[in-house]
Amino acid sequence: MNINRRQLFLLSAGAALAGTGAIGVAPAYADAPAADKRIAEFAGGKAPATGKITLTAPEIAENGNTVPVAVKVDSAMEGDDMVESVMILAEGNPNPDVATFHFTAMSGAAEATTRMRLAKTQNVIAVARMADGSVYMDRKEVKVTIGGCGG
Amino acid sequence: MATPKPRVKVPKSAKAGETVVIKTLISHQMESGQRKDKDGKVIPREIIHKFACEFNGKPVFSCDMEPAISANPYFEFNAKVNESGKFKFTWEDDNGSVYTDEAAIEVS
Numbered sequence: 132m133n134i135n136r137r138q139l140f141l142l143s144a145g146a147a148l149a150g151t152g153a154i155g156v157a158p159a160y161a162d163a164p165a166a167d168k169r170i171a172e173f174a175g176g177k178a179p180a181t182g183k184i185t186l187t188a189p190e191i192a193e194n195g196n197t198v199p200v201a202v203k204v205d206s207a208m209e210g211d212d213m214v215e216s217v218m219i220l221a222e223g224n225p226n227p228d229v230a231t232f233h234f235t236a237m238s239g240a241a242e243a244t245t246r247m248r249l250a251k252t253q254n255v256i257a258v259a260r261m262a263d264g265s266v267y268m269d270r271k272e273v274k275v276t277i278g279g280c281g282g
Numbered sequence: 283m284a285t286p287k288p289r290v291k292v293p294k295s296a297k298a299g300e301t302v303v304i305k306t307l308i309s310h311q312m313e314s315g316q317r318k319d320k321d322g323k324v325i326p327r328e329i330i331h332k333f334a335c336e337f338n339g340k341p342v343f344s345c346d347m348e349p350a351i352s353a354n355p356y357f358e359f360n361a362k363v364n365e366s367g368k369f370k371f372t373w374e375d376d377n378g379s380v381y382t383d384e385a386a387i388e389v390s
Contacts, residue, residue, distance in 0.1 A: 197352040208362075221350055225316055228348040232359075237342040239301030239362030245345070246352040248314070279352075 163254075166220045166227040170258055170268070173218050173231075179258055179268035184217070186257040186269040195249040195279030200229075202257045204241035204267070208234070213262035214241035223253025248279035286310045286330070290371055292385040296363050300389075304335065304343075307356045308373050308381060314349035330355060330381075332374040338367040363389050 170179065187201040204214045213236065219229040232243045241259070249255070252274045259267045291305040308330065315327025327349060334344040343359045361369070366389045373381040 201358075224350050226348065226350065229350040230348060231346040233341075233344045233346075235341050235343070237337055237340055237362055238360055240360040242360055243343070243345070244356075244358035246356050248350045248352055 163222050166222045166256060169220055169227055170256070173258055173260060174266040175264070177264065177266045179266040181268065183267040184257055184259045184269045186255065186271050188255050188271050188273050191274045191276065192249060193276045195275040195277055197246045198249050198273060199244065200247050200255065201244040202232070202242070204259045206241050206261070208236060208238060208241060211263055215260050215262050217241070217243070217257055217259045219247070220256040220258070221247065221249055221253055222256065224250045249273060249275045250278045251275050284309070286373070286381050288371065288373060288381050288383040290383050290385050292369055292387055295388040295390065298364050298389050299362065301360050301362045302387070303358065304361055304369065305358045306371055307354060309354050312349070312351060312353045312355060316349065328376045330373045330375050333357060334372050335359070335361070336370045337361060337363065338365070363387055365389050
C-alpha cells in the first residue's frame with residue numbers, strides 16, 4: 132500500500148479522534164459554577180461590582196500554553212484606597228485557579244502581568260479585593276486555537 | 283531538570299518616590315499534573331507555587347501560582363522606591379527548593 136504524508140496525517144488524526152471518542156472527555160473540565168464558587172470565597176460573600184479593574188488578554192490566543200494576561204486596578208495604593216489581592220480565574224481549565232497577586236503599599240501601582248495556560252476557548256476572570264472589602268470584577272473571552280494542558 | 287535559573291530586570295537608578303517596573307523570569311517546566319507520559323500514567327505535579335518580592339526586607343509583591351501558570355513563569359509588576367536598597371526575589375518550588383535572586387537600586 133502506498134501512503135503519502137498527507138494520507139498518513141489524515142489517518143492518524145482519525146485514529147486520535149476515535150480514541151478520544153472511546154474514552155470520553157478525559158479531563159474533567161471546570162465549569163462556570165466552579166469559578167463562581169471561587170469568586171464567592173475570594174469576595175467573602177460580597178457581590179463583585181464592575182469597573183476599576185481592567186483585564187487585558189489577547190482576543191485570540193494561538194498557543195494556549197503561553198497566554199499573556201495583565202491586570203490593572205485604578206487605585207492610589209495609599210491609605211484606604213488600596214488593592215489587597217487580585218485573583219485570576221480561567222472558567223474552562225481543569226482547575227479554574229490561575230494565580231493570586233498580593234499587593235502592598237510598596238507596590239506603588241496595582242498592575243501585574245504574567246503568562247498562563249488555557250485549555251480551550253473560555254472566559255478569563257479577574258477579581259480584585261480592596262482593603263475596604265469592596266470587590267471588583269472584569270471578564271474577557273479568549274479564543275484558543277491550540278489548548279495548553281498537554282492532555 | 284536543570285536547576286532553575288532566575289533572571290530579574292530592575293532599573294539601576296530611580297528618583298525617590300518613583301514607581302519602577304520590575305520584570306522577572308525563571309526557567310522552570312511547571313509540570314501541571316495534567317499531562318500523561320507515554321504509558322498513560324499521570325506525570326506528578328511539580329510547579330513553583332509562590333513568588334515574592336521584598337525591598338529592604340519589606341514585602342512589595344507576591345503571587346500564589348497554580349498549575350495554570352505557563353512554563354518559565356514571568357512576572358511584571360511595580361515597586362515604589364523611596365530609598366536606595368536591595369530587592370530580594372524568592373521562588374518556592376513544590377519539591378521544597380527555594381530559588382533566590384537580588385538586585386540593587388540607587389535612589390537619588
